[in-house]
Amino acid sequence: MRLKDKVAIITGASRGIGKAIAFAFAREGANVVVTGFRSPADDAAKAIKDFGVESLSFQLDVRDSKMIDKMISQVLKEFKKINILVNNAGAFIVARVIEMTESEWDYVMDVNAKGVFLCSKAVAKVMISQNMGGKIINISSTAGLVGHKYYSAYCSSKRAILAFTECLAEELAPYRINVNAICPGDVETDMLTEEIRKVAELRSVPEEQVREEKLRSIPLHKFAKPEDIASLAVFLASDESNHITGETIKVAGGK
Numbered sequence: 562m563r564l565k566d567k568v569a570i571i572t573g574a575s576r577g578i579g580k581a582i583a584f585a586f587a588r589e590g591a592n593v594v595v596t597g598f599r600s601p602a603d604d605a606a607k608a609i610k611d612f613g614v615e616s617l618s619f620q621l622d623v624r625d626s627k628m629i630d631k632m633i634s635q636v637l638k639e640f641k642k643i644n645i646l647v648n649n650a651g652a653f654i655v656a657r658v659i660e661m662t663e664s665e666w667d668y669v670m671d672v673n674a675k676g677v678f679l680c681s682k683a684v685a686k687v688m689i690s691q692n693m694g695g696k697i698i699n700i701s702s703t704a705g706l707v708g709h710k711y712y713s714a715y716c717s718s719k720r721a722i723l724a725f726t727e728c729l730a731e732e733l734a735p736y737r738i739n740v741n742a743i744c745p746g747d748v749e750t751d752m753l754t755e756e757i758r759k760v761a762e763l764r765s766v767p768e769e770q771v772r773e774e775k776l777r778s779i780p781l782h783k784f785a786k787p788e789d790i791a792s793l794a795v796f797l798a799s800d801e802s803n804h805i806t807g808e809t810i811k812v813a814g815g816k
């Protein structure tokens with residue numbers, strides 16, 4: 562088991578990629594804290610216990626530093642330490658710049674970029690005081706590497722995560738805390754379904770056309786499964802990646 566007795570927090574683990582990462586960590590022996598936004602990720606936490614590890618679930622808005630602090634003190638009360646943080650929670654909007662409202666822009670930037678800052682700041686303080694090293698994994702996107710029309714807020718927020726990852730990795734290196742980013746391409750989750758629906762609506766074309774165009778642009782000609790992202794997250798959370806920090810790694814079928 563590669564994460565035996567580690568304590569990991571995964572934001573946005575009620576579904577999709579975050580949930581797959583939570584299950585993969587539990588399979589490797591970690592005790593896993595999962596968070597949901599609209600409700601606590603209770604179903605995920607219950608399923609995690611079937612792996613023979615402990616789990617806690619919280620309702621968390623990553624834009625709210627008070628909620629983050631409260632969650633962390635409850636995690637420390639229960640588990641006494643934090644070894645791994647996965648900043649996975651995310652939101653998106655598909656809109657033309659000239660039509661996007663200021664609040665839509667702020668929402669995406671706040672959840673995706675500020676949320677990573679707030680959670681990393683709070684957990685890094687704990688990791689430094691523990692003096693046991695640690696792993697922070699930020700879920701960005703291939704949208705953070707290349708800009709696309711209608712995705713300005715999402716691409717900007719995801720690129721901000723990549724810059725932040727490099728900065729934080731240097732700051733935390735003296736404490737043996739590794740900070741890396743994963744850039745998934747298209748992954749079969751609720752987010753992708755919703756994204757395809759909104760792009761089709763914006764372009765006034767059938768959803769099937771948008772889906773086909775996306776598939777054609779991927780050399781492996783298939784979308785990733787959430788588990789494809791989870792296996793890289795396990796590697797980055799484990800001792801196998803101890804000499805890797807400040808990196809951005811794509812899981813995108815060759816795109």
Ligand SMILES: NC(=O)c1ccc[n+]([C@@H]2O[C@H](COP(=O)([O-])OP(=O)(O)OC[C@H]3O[C@@H](n4cnc5c(N)ncnc54)[C@H](OP(=O)(O)O)[C@@H]3O)[C@@H](O)[C@H]2O)c1
Pocket residue numbers: 572573574575576577578579596597598599600621622623624649650651652672700701702703744745746747748749750751752753
């Ligand atoms: N799917 C893709 O194709 C893809 C590609 C590249 C990158 N990503 C990134 O991967 C991550 C996970 O994506 P996914 O596809 O699994 O998304 P998803 O199915 O839409 O799940 C998003 C998760 O984030 C939570 N969340 C939303 N707003 C939040 C907030 N303000 N505070 C805390 N949690 C919040 C949601 O909670 P609720 O369930 O309670 O709403 C849910 O658990 C995101 O950062 C996304 O940008 C996804």
